[in-house]
Amino acid sequence: MxxxxxxxxxxxxxxxxxxxxxxxxxxxxxxxxxxxxxxxxxxxxxxxxxxxxxxxxxxxxxxxxxxxxxxxxxxxxxxxxxxxxxxxxxxxxxxxxxxxxxxxxxxxxxxxxxxxxxxxxxxxxxxxxxxxxxxxxxxxxxxxxxxxxxxxxxxxxxxxxxxxxxxxxxxxxxxxxxxxxxxxxxxxxxxxxxxxxxxxxxxxxxxxxxxxxxxxxxxxxxxxxxxxxxxxxxxxxxxxxxxxxxxxxxxxxxxxxxxxxxxLPKILGSSFSRGRTRPTGEESTGIELGLGSKWKRTTIGSTRMNSKRMNEAALTTADGPYTEVGSGIDARSLSGNSDSPTTATSEGESRQGGHIYKTSEISIQTHAI
The missing domain is CATH 1.20.1070 (Rhopdopsin 7-helix transmembrane proteins)
Structure with missing residues (x-):
């Protein structure tokens, strides 16, 4: 008993x-x-x-x-x-x-x-x-x-x-x-x-x-x-x-x-690597973002989260409420060259020095159970 x-x-x-x-x-x-x-x-x-x-x-x-x-x-x-x-x-x-x-x-x-x-x-x-x-x-x-x-x-x-x-x-x-x-x-x-x-x-x-x-x-x-x-x-x-x-x-x-x-991070896979964004026709810049498990996002680019995605984040994230909005990664922001003339395209891209660079924003919203 x-x-x-x-x-x-x-x-x-x-x-x-x-x-x-x-x-x-x-x-x-x-x-x-x-x-x-x-x-x-x-x-x-x-x-x-x-x-x-x-x-x-x-x-x-x-x-x-x-x-x-x-x-x-x-x-x-x-x-x-x-x-x-x-x-x-x-x-x-x-x-x-x-x-x-x-x-x-x-x-x-x-x-x-x-x-x-x-x-x-x-x-x-x-x-x-x-x-x-x-x-x-x-x-x-x-x-x-x-x-x-x-x-x-x-x-x-x-x-x-x-x-x-x-x-x-x-x-x-x-x-x-x-x-x-x-x-x-x-x-x-x-x-x-x-x-x-x-x-x-x-x-x-x-x-x-x-x-x-x-x-x-x-x-x-x-x-x-x-x-x-x-x-x-x-x-x-x-x-x-x-x-x-x-x-x-x-x-x-x-x-x-x-x-x-x-x-037990190894068992649950607590780290995720992020992809790279590089200009068309050039070699990779070699820059890679590694975010901890608490971010639970693997995409660099514009992100929209509908209600189901917000529910999904709430059930899977390991960290508390956090919101970050910032610029995406491109070759221009990495090189610091902001004086070159650019030409905007209809798809949110910019033309510079014969190459097309794409900028994006990411909005990550997470909630924890």
Whole structure:
């Protein structure tokens, strides 16, 4: 029981800290989705602390055996269980909210997609607060949850509410994949990058599976006769932890690339060479521009980026927002000879000394996840 909780917590937290380091130290850009994701990690960690507290006080063992060793342990375990139920809702919702904010920024020019993601954000807010309130005050008085073991006469048994909450969480995961995946597949990316992004999006299916298993198990426990929480629900915490940390991983994974590129540049191909521009009929000037991976542009010349290209840059670049506009490279600018008469052509070229030189401008716009 404890190993299952630790494994998913460590993996999810590693991705979160890698993303946080990328934002703070590499691209130096901290956005709204990063604040939301940080809150998500705090609540996820709080949920894990509650699980470890339950395990330390008898979860996974028979309550009678635990009470014989420490009479206060079952009460303490129920207190942790009560806190975990309240923490669970923001832990699940905040990671999904961070994903929504990220994709809404990247695909902002896609009006239809933006509206659908905004609708999911509203649904998450409506899903979180009412159910938190219901769980917090499910017993009257509240303390009978742990002092009397949540007696049916004094506590609400909202089975339909649990099914509705779990179903809506699963719906949000499926809807996010359904909205984002087609847009990722439309991007003109290198095959390796496209498959990597597709894999990140499809990681949400693990959260869906974990959510379904959790619903099935808890539904069975709620209808069980002589239900013993400490013994019968040993695996529920593992599936719940898997669900919340997979959501955290899905929200963190796209922002991890700058760190990976920095650590493993050879594997990911972090440097690109640039072509050369030279006058017609002359030898190459031997000038070549080498730009780091954060530029993610291989063309010298005029560049127009439509909305799909901007989305593409947002998903592939390793650096933060940056815009540069400047002159292209030609033989005249390299030689410093600006006094010779020139003749403009209709195609933006200039004639000088019997040769035709072509000037261009490049506008590079990048955004980082």
């Amino acid at each position: 404890i190993i299952g909780n630790i494994v998913v917590q460590v993996v999810g937290s590693l991705f979160f800290f890698a993303r946080a380091y990328s934002r703070v130290a590499v691209i130096k850009a901290w956005r709204a989705e990063d604040f939301v994701l940080t809150l998500a990690w705090i609540f996820c960690t709080g949920y894990s602390v509650c699980q470890y507290g339950q395990i330390d006080n008898g979860a996974g063992r028979h309550a009678i055996a635990t009470a014989m060793q420490n009479p206060e342990a079952p009460i303490t375990s129920q207190k942790y269980a009560y806190a975990a139920q309240i923490i669970l809702f923001p832990a699940l919702a905040l990671s999904k909210m961070s994903i929504c904010l990220t994709y809404m920024r990247i695909f902002y020019q896609d009006k239809r997609g933006r509206y659908m993601i905004q609708a999911l954000l509203v649904l998450l807010v409506l899903l979180t607060f009412p159910f938190m309130f219901e769980v917090a005050f499910q017993c009257h008085p509240v303390q009978v949850y742990w002092t009397e073991g949540r007696p049916a006469a004094k506590c609400l048994k909202d089975f339909p509410g649990f099914i509705l909450s779990g179903s809506l969480n699963i719906f949000v995961d499926v809807a996010l994949m359904g909205i984002v995946l087609p847009r990722v597949l439309e991007l003109q990316l290198h095959k390796r990058q496209r498959w990597a992004l597709t894999g990140i999006v499809l990681l949400g299916s693990l959260a869906v599976v974990a959510g379904i298993v959790r619903m099935v198990r808890v539904s069975h426990l709620l209808t069980m006769i002589n239900f013993e929480p400490s013994w019968d629900s040993y695996d529920v915490s593992i599936w719940t932890s898997t669900e919340i940390y997979v959501s955290l991983l899905c929200a963190s994974a796209p922002g991890v690339k700058p760190v990976v590129v920095k650590v």
